[in-house]
Amino acid sequence: MNQNHDHHSIRRIVLPSGRCIEVVHFHLGEATTRGLHECPDCACKLVQPLQWNEAPHGCWELLLHCPNCDWLEEGVFDQDQVDDLEEQMDQGLAEMLCDLRRLTQGNMAEEIERFTAALRGDLILPEDF
Numbered sequence: 866m867n868q869n870h871d872h873h874s875i876r877r878i879v880l881p882s883g884r885c886i887e888v889v890h891f892h893l894g895e896a897t898t899r900g901l902h903e904c905p906d907c908a909c910k911l912v913q914p915l916q917w918n919e920a921p922h923g924c925w926e927l928l929l930h931c932p933n934c935d936w937l938e939e940g941v942f943d944q945d946q947v948d949d950l951e952e953q954m955d956q957g958l959a960e961m962l963c964d965l966r967r968l969t970q971g972n973m974a975e976e977i978e979r980f981t982a983a984l985r986g987d988l989i990l991p992e993d994f
Contacts, residue, residue: 877926877939877940877941887941900946900949900950900953901927901929901942901946901947901949901950901953902949902950902953902954902957904931904933904934904936905936906931906934906936907931907933907934907936909931909932909933909934910953911931911932911933911957912929912930912931912936913929913930913932913954914927914928914929914930914950915928915929915930915937916928920941923943923944924941924942924943924944925941925942925943925944925947926939926940926941927939927940927941927942927947927950
């Protein structure tokens, strides 16, 4: 079997004895791998790193957390995987900021309408300020 060694992940497991082992998973070139932002338990796409440290060979040790189901995983991942995670997180942040702008504009428009209606109805008095 010919494995593509360009796509792999490393998972660090701490044994009860305190010894640490690393399990390397090689992914076949044709297989699709889930992104680090995707939870393997509930398929939520909001997985985020809680902790990160540099690891040997240009890799990163991450503690990943799913806010939807509280899934946790600690592992060592290569730079490409971490770059993809960062890109997904940047895209998610951009979407949240866009939603925030829309909500802020909607709320402000509603406040302006109420204030305008109160002015027209002479419902605003000096004591209101």
